[in-house]
Amino acid sequence: MKSVKLMALGALFFATSAHASEAFFGYSYVADTHAKGTWEYEQHNTLRSGKGEGEYNALDVKFELETGITDKLQMALYLNTSYNNVSGNPEIADINEFDVNGLSVEFLYNVLSPYKDSFGLSFYVEPEVEVRKSSSGQPVNKKAIDAKVILQKNFLENSLVTVLNLKLEPEWKRDGTERESSLEAGITAGVTYRVQPKTYVGLEIVNDFEYEDMNFAKQEFYAWSAGPTVHYAADNFWWTLTALPQISAWPKTDADLNLDEKEKFQVRFKFGIPLAE
Template sequence: MNYRSLLIASLILTVSSSIAQDRQFVRTYQSSTLAKGVKDLEVWNTYRTGRQYFYNRLDQRLEFEIGLTDKLQTALYLNAEHKTFASHLDTLGGIKDTSSSGVFSESGFSVSSEWKFKISDAVANTIGSALYLEFTVGTSEVEIEGKIILDKRTDKNIFAFNIVGEYEMGFDVKKGETQIEKEMKAELDLAYMRMLNPYLGLGLEIRNHNVFVKDKLEHSALFGGPTLFYSGDKFFIILNALPQWTNLQVNEHNPNSLNLNEYQKIEARLLIGFNF
Protein backbone atom coordinates (compact mmCIF):
# COMPACT_ATOMS: atom_id res chain seq x y z
CA MET A 1 0.00 0.00 0.00
CA ASN A 2 1.52 3.33 -1.07
CA TYR A 3 1.41 6.58 0.91
CA ARG A 4 -1.62 7.97 -0.98
CA SER A 5 -3.66 4.80 -0.42
CA LEU A 6 -2.71 4.79 3.25
CA LEU A 7 -3.79 8.42 3.59
CA ILE A 8 -7.15 7.75 1.92
CA ALA A 9 -7.76 4.69 4.09
CA SER A 10 -6.93 6.69 7.21
CA LEU A 11 -9.27 9.49 6.18
CA ILE A 12 -12.11 7.07 5.45
CA LEU A 13 -11.64 5.48 8.87
CA THR A 14 -11.60 8.87 10.58
CA VAL A 15 -14.72 10.07 8.78
CA SER A 16 -16.69 6.88 9.36
CA SER A 17 -15.74 6.63 13.03
CA SER A 18 -16.36 10.27 13.95
CA ILE A 19 -19.50 10.96 11.93
CA ALA A 20 -22.37 8.46 12.12
CA GLN A 21 -24.80 10.44 9.95
CA ASP A 22 -24.85 11.30 6.24
CA ARG A 23 -24.80 15.11 6.40
CA GLN A 24 -23.00 18.21 7.66
CA PHE A 25 -25.33 20.73 5.95
CA VAL A 26 -29.02 21.45 6.47
CA ARG A 27 -29.91 22.24 2.83
CA THR A 28 -27.19 20.85 0.59
CA TYR A 29 -27.10 17.05 0.40
CA GLN A 30 -23.96 14.89 0.31
CA SER A 31 -23.32 11.57 -1.43
CA SER A 32 -22.61 9.60 1.75
CA THR A 33 -25.21 7.09 2.94
CA LEU A 34 -25.79 5.33 6.23
CA ALA A 35 -24.19 1.91 6.58
CA LYS A 36 -26.51 -1.09 6.38
CA GLY A 37 -28.72 -1.26 9.46
CA VAL A 38 -27.65 2.14 10.87
CA LYS A 39 -30.59 4.39 11.79
CA ASP A 40 -31.10 8.13 12.28
CA LEU A 41 -33.96 10.08 13.81
CA GLU A 42 -33.92 13.74 12.75
CA VAL A 43 -36.05 16.68 13.90
CA TRP A 44 -36.23 19.67 11.52
CA ASN A 45 -37.48 23.18 12.30
CA THR A 46 -37.42 25.87 9.60
CA TYR A 47 -38.57 29.41 10.43
CA ARG A 48 -39.25 31.96 7.68
CA THR A 49 -40.12 35.62 8.14
CA GLY A 50 -39.95 39.01 6.44
CA ARG A 51 -42.32 40.12 3.70
CA GLN A 52 -43.82 43.50 2.88
CA TYR A 53 -46.80 42.44 4.95
CA PHE A 54 -46.93 40.51 8.24
CA TYR A 55 -45.84 36.93 7.58
CA ASN A 56 -44.36 34.13 9.70
CA ARG A 57 -44.02 30.47 8.79
CA LEU A 58 -42.76 27.40 10.65
CA ASP A 59 -42.07 24.12 8.83
CA GLN A 60 -41.43 20.98 10.88
CA ARG A 61 -40.26 17.53 9.80
CA LEU A 62 -39.72 14.33 11.75
CA GLU A 63 -37.51 11.94 9.78
CA PHE A 64 -36.69 8.28 10.37
CA GLU A 65 -33.76 7.19 8.19
CA ILE A 66 -32.16 3.77 7.71
CA GLY A 67 -29.36 2.31 5.62
CA LEU A 68 -30.67 -0.61 3.54
CA THR A 69 -27.26 -1.40 2.07
CA ASP A 70 -23.93 0.42 2.26
CA LYS A 71 -24.98 2.41 -0.84
CA LEU A 72 -28.76 2.70 -0.51
CA GLN A 73 -30.74 4.43 2.23
CA THR A 74 -34.36 5.37 2.67
CA ALA A 75 -36.32 7.63 5.00
CA LEU A 76 -39.88 8.43 6.03
CA TYR A 77 -40.90 12.00 6.93
CA LEU A 78 -43.89 13.39 8.79
CA ASN A 79 -44.28 17.04 7.73
CA ALA A 80 -46.17 19.96 9.26
CA GLU A 81 -46.45 23.51 7.92
CA HIS A 82 -47.83 26.49 9.88
CA LYS A 83 -48.38 30.00 8.49
CA THR A 84 -49.57 33.24 10.11
CA PHE A 85 -50.06 36.23 7.82
CA ALA A 86 -51.95 39.47 7.29
CA SER A 87 -54.24 40.20 4.37
CA HIS A 88 -52.28 41.24 1.27
CA LEU A 89 -52.44 41.75 -2.46
CA ASP A 90 -50.45 39.28 -4.56
CA THR A 91 -48.96 42.03 -6.74
CA LEU A 92 -46.05 44.46 -6.58
CA GLY A 93 -44.06 42.14 -4.39
CA GLY A 94 -46.97 41.26 -2.12
CA ILE A 95 -48.12 44.65 -0.82
CA LYS A 96 -50.28 45.18 2.25
CA ASP A 97 -54.05 45.13 1.85
CA THR A 98 -55.08 48.23 3.82
CA SER A 99 -58.79 47.59 3.23
CA SER A 100 -58.92 44.76 5.78
CA SER A 101 -57.57 43.92 9.22
CA GLY A 102 -56.68 40.81 11.15
CA VAL A 103 -54.28 37.90 11.04
CA PHE A 104 -54.94 34.60 9.32
CA SER A 105 -53.48 31.17 10.07
CA GLU A 106 -53.07 28.04 7.98
CA SER A 107 -51.66 24.59 8.72
CA GLY A 108 -50.96 21.64 6.49
CA PHE A 109 -49.69 18.10 6.94
CA SER A 110 -48.04 15.60 4.62
CA VAL A 111 -45.81 12.52 4.47
CA SER A 112 -42.66 11.98 2.39
CA SER A 113 -40.61 9.01 1.25
CA GLU A 114 -36.90 9.53 0.48
CA TRP A 115 -34.47 7.31 -1.43
CA LYS A 116 -30.74 7.97 -1.94
CA PHE A 117 -28.28 5.82 -3.86
CA LYS A 118 -24.53 6.44 -3.66
CA ILE A 119 -22.64 6.03 -6.93
CA SER A 120 -19.13 7.09 -5.91
CA ASP A 121 -17.42 8.04 -2.66
CA ALA A 122 -16.43 11.61 -1.75
CA VAL A 123 -13.19 10.46 -0.11
CA ALA A 124 -12.03 7.36 -1.98
CA ASN A 125 -12.98 8.59 -5.47
CA THR A 126 -12.12 11.74 -7.38
CA ILE A 127 -15.62 13.04 -6.71
CA GLY A 128 -18.55 11.70 -4.74
CA SER A 129 -21.93 11.33 -6.43
CA ALA A 130 -25.43 10.13 -5.61
CA LEU A 131 -28.99 10.17 -6.92
CA TYR A 132 -31.87 11.25 -4.70
CA LEU A 133 -35.64 10.90 -5.07
CA GLU A 134 -38.38 12.11 -2.72
CA PHE A 135 -42.16 11.70 -2.94
CA THR A 136 -44.53 13.86 -0.87
CA VAL A 137 -48.29 13.41 -0.49
CA GLY A 138 -50.52 15.84 1.39
CA THR A 139 -54.19 16.76 1.51
CA SER A 140 -53.74 19.70 -0.87
CA GLU A 141 -50.66 18.83 -2.96
CA VAL A 142 -48.44 16.11 -4.38
CA GLU A 143 -44.71 16.58 -5.05
CA ILE A 144 -41.90 14.64 -6.72
CA GLU A 145 -38.34 15.87 -6.17
CA GLY A 146 -35.09 14.63 -7.65
CA LYS A 147 -31.47 15.60 -6.95
CA ILE A 148 -28.11 15.01 -8.56
CA ILE A 149 -25.58 15.17 -5.73
CA LEU A 150 -21.87 15.88 -6.20
CA ASP A 151 -19.37 16.37 -3.39
CA LYS A 152 -15.75 16.07 -2.31
CA ARG A 153 -14.20 15.62 1.12
CA THR A 154 -10.60 16.07 2.17
CA ASP A 155 -9.13 15.98 5.67
CA LYS A 156 -10.71 19.26 6.83
CA ASN A 157 -12.74 20.49 3.84
CA ILE A 158 -16.17 19.48 2.52
CA PHE A 159 -17.55 20.70 -0.81
CA ALA A 160 -21.06 19.85 -2.07
CA PHE A 161 -23.19 20.79 -5.09
CA ASN A 162 -26.80 19.79 -5.84
CA ILE A 163 -28.91 20.08 -8.98
CA VAL A 164 -32.55 19.85 -7.92
CA GLY A 165 -35.80 19.52 -9.87
CA GLU A 166 -39.29 19.39 -8.40
CA TYR A 167 -42.74 18.85 -9.91
CA GLU A 168 -45.69 19.95 -7.79
CA MET A 169 -49.45 19.54 -8.23
CA GLY A 170 -51.68 21.59 -5.94
CA PHE A 171 -55.45 21.46 -5.61
CA ASP A 172 -57.74 24.50 -5.45
CA VAL A 173 -61.45 25.24 -5.80
CA LYS A 174 -62.70 28.20 -7.84
CA LYS A 175 -66.42 28.87 -8.20
CA GLY A 176 -67.19 25.35 -7.03
CA GLU A 177 -64.87 23.68 -9.53
CA THR A 178 -61.80 21.73 -8.47
CA GLN A 179 -58.66 22.84 -10.27
CA ILE A 180 -55.16 21.39 -10.43
CA GLU A 181 -52.33 23.91 -10.36
CA LYS A 182 -48.95 22.69 -11.61
CA GLU A 183 -45.51 24.13 -10.88
CA MET A 184 -41.98 23.19 -11.82
CA LYS A 185 -39.16 24.21 -9.50
CA ALA A 186 -35.42 24.14 -10.17
CA GLU A 187 -32.72 24.73 -7.60
CA LEU A 188 -28.94 24.90 -7.42
CA ASP A 189 -27.26 24.41 -4.03
CA LEU A 190 -23.58 25.01 -3.31
CA ALA A 191 -21.91 24.45 0.06
CA TYR A 192 -18.51 24.50 1.72
CA MET A 193 -17.53 23.55 5.25
CA ARG A 194 -14.25 23.73 7.13
CA MET A 195 -13.99 21.07 9.82
CA LEU A 196 -12.29 22.72 12.78
CA ASN A 197 -11.97 19.28 14.37
CA PRO A 198 -13.69 15.91 13.70
CA TYR A 199 -16.81 17.06 15.56
CA LEU A 200 -17.16 20.79 14.77
CA GLY A 201 -17.47 22.54 11.42
CA LEU A 202 -18.29 26.02 10.11
CA GLY A 203 -19.43 26.58 6.55
CA LEU A 204 -21.47 28.50 3.98
CA GLU A 205 -24.49 27.41 1.94
CA ILE A 206 -25.72 29.21 -1.20
CA ARG A 207 -29.09 28.51 -2.81
CA ASN A 208 -30.62 29.61 -6.11
CA HIS A 209 -34.34 28.78 -6.27
CA ASN A 210 -36.53 29.11 -9.39
CA VAL A 211 -40.27 28.64 -9.96
CA PHE A 212 -41.76 27.97 -13.40
CA VAL A 213 -45.50 28.40 -14.05
CA LYS A 214 -46.80 27.24 -17.45
CA ASP A 215 -43.20 26.83 -18.66
CA LYS A 216 -42.40 30.46 -17.81
CA LEU A 217 -39.87 31.53 -15.16
CA GLU A 218 -41.93 33.49 -12.64
CA HIS A 219 -39.73 33.61 -9.52
CA SER A 220 -35.98 33.38 -8.99
CA ALA A 221 -33.88 34.43 -6.01
CA LEU A 222 -30.42 33.93 -4.56
CA PHE A 223 -29.86 33.08 -0.89
CA GLY A 224 -26.77 32.44 1.21
CA GLY A 225 -25.69 32.14 4.81
CA PRO A 226 -23.54 30.39 7.44
CA THR A 227 -23.93 26.81 8.68
CA LEU A 228 -22.67 25.48 12.01
CA PHE A 229 -22.24 21.72 12.54
CA TYR A 230 -21.57 19.84 15.77
CA SER A 231 -21.52 16.09 16.33
CA GLY A 232 -21.45 14.12 19.58
CA ASP A 233 -21.21 10.38 20.15
CA LYS A 234 -24.87 9.65 19.35
CA PHE A 235 -26.28 12.97 18.14
CA PHE A 236 -25.60 15.91 15.85
CA ILE A 237 -26.83 19.50 15.54
CA ILE A 238 -26.79 21.67 12.42
CA LEU A 239 -27.86 25.33 12.38
CA ASN A 240 -28.17 27.56 9.31
CA ALA A 241 -29.32 31.13 8.66
CA LEU A 242 -30.19 31.92 5.04
CA PRO A 243 -31.00 35.56 4.16
CA GLN A 244 -32.18 36.42 0.68
CA TRP A 245 -29.43 38.20 -1.26
CA THR A 246 -31.21 39.34 -4.40
CA ASN A 247 -34.20 38.93 -6.72
CA LEU A 248 -33.02 37.37 -10.00
CA GLN A 249 -36.36 37.62 -11.85
CA VAL A 250 -37.71 41.17 -11.77
CA ASN A 251 -41.26 41.39 -13.18
CA GLU A 252 -44.61 43.00 -12.43
CA HIS A 253 -45.20 40.66 -9.49
CA ASN A 254 -41.68 41.06 -8.11
CA PRO A 255 -40.39 44.53 -9.08
CA ASN A 256 -38.00 45.05 -6.17
CA SER A 257 -34.42 44.03 -5.36
CA LEU A 258 -35.78 41.28 -3.07
CA ASN A 259 -38.60 38.91 -4.00
CA LEU A 260 -40.90 39.16 -0.98
CA ASN A 261 -43.91 37.69 -2.75
CA GLU A 262 -42.78 34.09 -3.20
CA TYR A 263 -39.94 34.16 -0.64
CA GLN A 264 -38.96 35.80 2.65
CA LYS A 265 -36.11 38.04 3.79
CA ILE A 266 -34.60 35.32 5.94
CA GLU A 267 -34.91 31.62 6.73
CA ALA A 268 -33.37 29.79 9.67
CA ARG A 269 -33.17 26.02 10.03
CA LEU A 270 -32.25 23.90 13.03
CA LEU A 271 -31.72 20.18 12.54
CA ILE A 272 -31.14 17.81 15.46
CA GLY A 273 -30.36 14.16 14.78
CA PHE A 274 -29.90 11.05 16.89
CA ASN A 275 -27.97 7.93 15.83
CA PHE A 276 -28.88 4.41 16.93
Protein backbone atom coordinates in the same frame (compact mmCIF):
# COMPACT_ATOMS: atom_id res chain seq x y z
CA MET B 1 -55.77 23.11 22.15
CA LYS B 2 -53.54 25.53 20.25
CA SER B 3 -51.47 26.18 23.36
CA VAL B 4 -50.88 22.44 23.81
CA LYS B 5 -49.77 22.15 20.18
CA LEU B 6 -47.41 25.08 20.51
CA MET B 7 -45.90 23.77 23.74
CA ALA B 8 -45.27 20.40 22.13
CA LEU B 9 -43.82 22.07 19.06
CA GLY B 10 -41.53 24.23 21.14
CA ALA B 11 -40.24 21.25 23.07
CA LEU B 12 -39.46 19.41 19.85
CA PHE B 13 -37.86 22.45 18.23
CA PHE B 14 -35.48 23.13 21.07
CA ALA B 15 -34.65 19.49 21.83
CA THR B 16 -30.90 19.11 22.07
CA SER B 17 -30.43 15.48 22.96
CA ALA B 18 -30.19 14.56 19.49
CA HIS B 19 -25.33 10.52 14.28
CA ALA B 20 -25.13 7.92 12.01
CA SER B 21 -24.21 10.15 9.04
CA GLU B 22 -23.41 13.84 9.26
CA ALA B 23 -25.51 16.53 7.57
CA PHE B 24 -22.86 19.23 7.19
CA PHE B 25 -25.31 21.75 5.69
CA GLY B 26 -28.79 23.02 6.43
CA TYR B 27 -30.13 22.91 2.85
CA SER B 28 -27.61 20.92 0.77
CA TYR B 29 -27.44 17.13 0.94
CA VAL B 30 -24.20 15.17 1.18
CA ALA B 31 -23.52 12.07 -0.93
CA ASP B 32 -22.92 9.56 1.87
CA THR B 33 -25.65 7.16 3.04
CA HIS B 34 -26.38 5.19 6.21
CA ALA B 35 -24.93 1.70 6.54
CA LYS B 36 -27.29 -1.23 6.06
CA GLY B 37 -29.54 -1.83 9.05
CA THR B 38 -28.77 1.44 10.84
CA TRP B 39 -31.52 3.87 11.86
CA GLU B 40 -31.58 7.58 12.66
CA TYR B 41 -34.15 10.12 13.79
CA GLU B 42 -33.76 13.57 12.24
CA GLN B 43 -35.69 16.79 12.71
CA HIS B 44 -35.56 19.85 10.47
CA ASN B 45 -36.81 23.13 11.95
CA THR B 46 -36.98 26.08 9.54
CA LEU B 47 -38.03 29.57 10.56
CA ARG B 48 -39.16 31.73 7.60
CA SER B 49 -39.81 35.42 8.19
CA GLY B 50 -40.62 38.58 6.26
CA LYS B 51 -42.97 39.39 3.38
CA GLY B 52 -43.63 42.64 1.58
CA GLU B 53 -46.58 43.66 3.77
CA GLY B 54 -47.92 42.82 7.20
CA GLU B 55 -46.53 40.30 9.67
CA TYR B 56 -45.30 36.97 8.34
CA ASN B 57 -43.64 34.22 10.37
CA ALA B 58 -43.69 30.48 9.71
CA LEU B 59 -41.96 27.57 11.41
CA ASP B 60 -41.69 24.40 9.34
CA VAL B 61 -40.99 21.24 11.33
CA LYS B 62 -40.10 18.07 9.44
CA PHE B 63 -39.97 14.83 11.43
CA GLU B 64 -37.87 12.14 9.74
CA LEU B 65 -37.05 8.49 10.36
CA GLU B 66 -34.36 7.11 8.04
CA THR B 67 -32.60 3.79 7.59
CA GLY B 68 -29.99 2.08 5.43
CA ILE B 69 -31.71 -0.53 3.22
CA THR B 70 -28.30 -1.51 1.85
CA ASP B 71 -24.91 0.14 2.23
CA LYS B 72 -25.75 2.11 -0.94
CA LEU B 73 -29.50 2.74 -0.59
CA GLN B 74 -31.06 4.88 2.12
CA MET B 75 -34.78 5.38 2.74
CA ALA B 76 -36.62 7.86 4.92
CA LEU B 77 -40.20 8.76 5.86
CA TYR B 78 -41.13 12.40 6.58
CA LEU B 79 -44.05 13.98 8.39
CA ASN B 80 -44.20 17.61 7.27
CA THR B 81 -45.82 20.24 9.54
CA SER B 82 -45.74 24.00 10.01
CA TYR B 83 -46.88 26.77 12.33
CA ASN B 84 -48.09 29.85 10.43
CA ASN B 85 -48.55 33.31 11.96
CA VAL B 86 -49.70 35.76 9.27
CA SER B 87 -51.60 39.03 9.55
CA GLY B 88 -52.05 42.15 7.43
CA ASN B 89 -50.83 40.63 4.17
CA PRO B 90 -53.24 41.22 1.25
CA GLU B 91 -52.05 38.08 -0.57
CA ILE B 92 -52.31 35.64 2.38
CA ALA B 93 -55.27 35.15 4.73
CA ASP B 94 -54.67 35.87 8.41
CA ILE B 95 -53.79 32.71 10.29
CA ASN B 96 -52.28 31.63 13.61
CA GLU B 97 -52.15 27.85 13.51
CA PHE B 98 -49.97 24.73 13.68
CA ASP B 99 -50.98 21.69 11.61
CA VAL B 100 -49.82 18.82 9.39
CA ASN B 101 -48.95 19.66 5.77
CA GLY B 102 -48.36 16.21 4.31
CA LEU B 103 -46.12 13.16 3.94
CA SER B 104 -43.10 12.33 1.82
CA VAL B 105 -40.77 9.37 1.26
CA GLU B 106 -37.06 9.74 0.46
CA PHE B 107 -34.81 7.38 -1.51
CA LEU B 108 -31.10 8.20 -1.66
CA TYR B 109 -28.77 5.99 -3.73
CA ASN B 110 -25.00 6.38 -3.47
CA VAL B 111 -22.92 5.69 -6.60
CA LEU B 112 -19.53 7.03 -5.49
CA SER B 113 -18.33 7.68 -1.95
CA PRO B 114 -16.53 10.96 -1.18
CA TYR B 115 -14.39 9.01 1.32
CA LYS B 116 -13.44 6.06 -0.93
CA ASP B 117 -13.53 7.55 -4.44
CA SER B 118 -12.17 10.74 -6.01
CA PHE B 119 -15.55 12.41 -5.41
CA GLY B 120 -19.03 11.56 -4.14
CA LEU B 121 -22.11 11.07 -6.32
CA SER B 122 -25.64 10.21 -5.23
CA PHE B 123 -29.16 10.38 -6.66
CA TYR B 124 -32.15 11.47 -4.57
CA VAL B 125 -35.89 11.03 -5.19
CA GLU B 126 -38.65 12.19 -2.83
CA PRO B 127 -42.34 11.70 -3.76
CA GLU B 128 -44.57 13.99 -1.70
CA VAL B 129 -48.28 14.48 -1.00
CA GLU B 130 -49.30 17.88 0.38
CA VAL B 131 -52.72 18.80 1.80
CA ARG B 132 -51.79 22.15 3.36
CA LYS B 133 -49.52 24.90 2.03
CA SER B 134 -46.49 25.52 4.21
CA SER B 135 -46.32 29.09 2.87
CA SER B 136 -49.86 30.12 3.86
CA GLY B 137 -51.40 27.34 5.97
CA GLN B 138 -54.28 27.05 3.47
CA PRO B 139 -55.64 23.74 2.08
CA VAL B 140 -54.15 22.38 -1.12
CA ASN B 141 -54.24 19.17 -3.15
CA LYS B 142 -50.70 18.76 -4.45
CA LYS B 143 -48.39 15.95 -5.51
CA ALA B 144 -44.72 16.44 -6.27
CA ILE B 145 -41.51 14.53 -6.95
CA ASP B 146 -38.30 16.13 -5.71
CA ALA B 147 -35.29 14.79 -7.64
CA LYS B 148 -31.66 15.74 -6.95
CA VAL B 149 -28.17 15.00 -8.21
CA ILE B 150 -25.75 15.27 -5.28
CA LEU B 151 -22.03 15.88 -5.80
CA GLN B 152 -19.48 16.05 -2.99
CA LYS B 153 -15.73 16.61 -2.93
CA ASN B 154 -13.58 16.53 0.22
CA PHE B 155 -10.12 18.04 0.60
CA LEU B 156 -7.35 18.22 3.22
CA GLU B 157 -8.05 14.75 4.66
CA ASN B 158 -11.79 15.48 4.85
CA SER B 159 -11.27 18.71 6.78
CA LEU B 160 -12.73 20.73 3.90
CA VAL B 161 -16.09 19.54 2.53
CA THR B 162 -17.75 20.94 -0.60
CA VAL B 163 -21.13 19.96 -2.07
CA LEU B 164 -23.29 20.81 -5.08
CA ASN B 165 -26.95 19.78 -5.44
CA LEU B 166 -28.97 20.08 -8.68
CA LYS B 167 -32.74 19.88 -8.19
CA LEU B 168 -35.82 19.39 -10.38
CA GLU B 169 -39.26 19.11 -8.77
CA PRO B 170 -42.38 18.73 -10.95
CA GLU B 171 -45.63 19.59 -9.13
CA TRP B 172 -49.29 18.89 -9.87
CA LYS B 173 -52.07 20.80 -8.09
CA ARG B 174 -55.85 20.36 -8.22
CA ASP B 175 -58.57 22.75 -7.07
CA GLY B 176 -61.96 21.16 -7.80
CA THR B 177 -61.93 20.57 -11.54
CA GLU B 178 -59.04 23.00 -12.07
CA ARG B 179 -55.63 21.45 -12.57
CA GLU B 180 -52.25 23.12 -12.92
CA SER B 181 -48.65 22.04 -13.09
CA SER B 182 -45.31 23.73 -12.47
CA LEU B 183 -41.65 22.89 -12.27
CA GLU B 184 -39.49 23.99 -9.39
CA ALA B 185 -35.74 23.87 -9.91
CA GLY B 186 -32.76 24.85 -7.86
CA ILE B 187 -29.06 24.78 -7.18
CA THR B 188 -27.56 24.60 -3.72
CA ALA B 189 -23.87 24.66 -2.89
CA GLY B 190 -21.84 24.66 0.28
CA VAL B 191 -18.32 24.72 1.61
CA THR B 192 -17.38 24.03 5.21
CA TYR B 193 -14.10 23.63 7.12
CA ARG B 194 -13.30 21.72 10.31
CA VAL B 195 -12.17 24.36 12.80
CA GLN B 196 -12.19 21.95 15.77
CA PRO B 197 -12.34 18.14 15.96
CA LYS B 198 -16.16 18.15 16.19
CA THR B 199 -17.05 21.49 14.60
CA TYR B 200 -17.30 22.71 11.01
CA VAL B 201 -17.96 26.31 9.91
CA GLY B 202 -18.83 27.32 6.37
CA LEU B 203 -21.05 29.04 3.81
CA GLU B 204 -24.14 27.85 1.94
CA ILE B 205 -25.79 29.26 -1.21
CA VAL B 206 -29.31 28.45 -2.45
CA ASN B 207 -30.88 29.40 -5.80
CA ASP B 208 -34.61 28.68 -6.30
CA PHE B 209 -36.61 29.21 -9.49
CA GLU B 210 -39.97 28.07 -10.88
CA TYR B 211 -41.56 27.53 -14.31
CA GLU B 212 -45.28 27.62 -15.07
CA ASP B 213 -46.79 24.59 -16.89
CA MET B 214 -43.35 22.93 -16.72
CA ASN B 215 -42.32 25.20 -19.58
CA PHE B 216 -38.81 26.67 -19.44
CA ALA B 217 -40.07 29.64 -21.49
CA LYS B 218 -42.47 30.58 -18.65
CA GLN B 219 -40.17 31.39 -15.76
CA GLU B 220 -42.12 32.84 -12.82
CA PHE B 221 -39.27 33.87 -10.52
CA TYR B 222 -35.82 33.14 -9.17
CA ALA B 223 -34.24 33.99 -5.84
CA TRP B 224 -30.70 33.78 -4.43
CA SER B 225 -29.99 33.29 -0.73
CA ALA B 226 -26.67 32.85 1.05
CA GLY B 227 -25.41 32.66 4.61
CA PRO B 228 -23.23 31.00 7.24
CA THR B 229 -23.56 27.42 8.45
CA VAL B 230 -22.23 25.64 11.56
CA HIS B 231 -22.14 21.87 12.09
CA TYR B 232 -21.31 20.00 15.30
CA ALA B 233 -21.06 16.21 15.66
CA ALA B 234 -20.61 14.22 18.86
CA ASP B 235 -20.59 10.43 19.23
CA ASN B 236 -24.34 10.13 19.82
CA PHE B 237 -25.85 13.18 18.08
CA TRP B 238 -25.19 15.97 15.59
CA TRP B 239 -26.73 19.34 14.81
CA THR B 240 -26.49 21.93 12.03
CA LEU B 241 -27.50 25.60 12.05
CA THR B 242 -27.77 27.69 8.85
CA ALA B 243 -28.89 31.32 8.49
CA LEU B 244 -30.03 32.19 4.97
CA PRO B 245 -31.08 35.77 4.08
CA GLN B 246 -32.40 36.42 0.56
CA ILE B 247 -29.86 38.56 -1.33
CA SER B 248 -31.22 38.90 -4.88
CA ALA B 249 -34.27 37.93 -6.94
CA TRP B 250 -36.41 38.45 -10.02
CA PRO B 251 -38.97 39.88 -10.42
CA LYS B 252 -38.21 42.37 -7.66
CA THR B 253 -41.12 43.20 -5.36
CA ASP B 254 -39.20 44.88 -2.52
CA ALA B 255 -35.82 46.54 -3.23
CA ASP B 256 -33.70 43.70 -4.72
CA LEU B 257 -35.86 40.93 -3.25
CA ASN B 258 -38.92 38.91 -4.26
CA LEU B 259 -41.12 38.73 -1.18
CA ASP B 260 -44.19 37.40 -3.00
CA GLU B 261 -42.71 33.95 -3.68
CA LYS B 262 -39.98 33.77 -1.04
CA GLU B 263 -39.27 35.16 2.42
CA LYS B 264 -36.74 37.79 3.42
CA PHE B 265 -34.95 35.50 5.89
CA GLN B 266 -34.71 31.81 6.78
CA VAL B 267 -32.87 30.02 9.53
CA ARG B 268 -32.73 26.21 9.78
CA PHE B 269 -31.74 24.15 12.79
CA LYS B 270 -31.66 20.40 12.35
CA PHE B 271 -30.35 17.55 14.44
CA GLY B 272 -29.93 13.80 14.22
CA ILE B 273 -29.98 11.02 16.82
CA PRO B 274 -28.75 7.53 15.88
CA LEU B 275 -31.04 4.71 16.94
CA ALA B 276 -30.20 1.09 17.76
CA GLU B 277 -29.62 -1.26 14.83
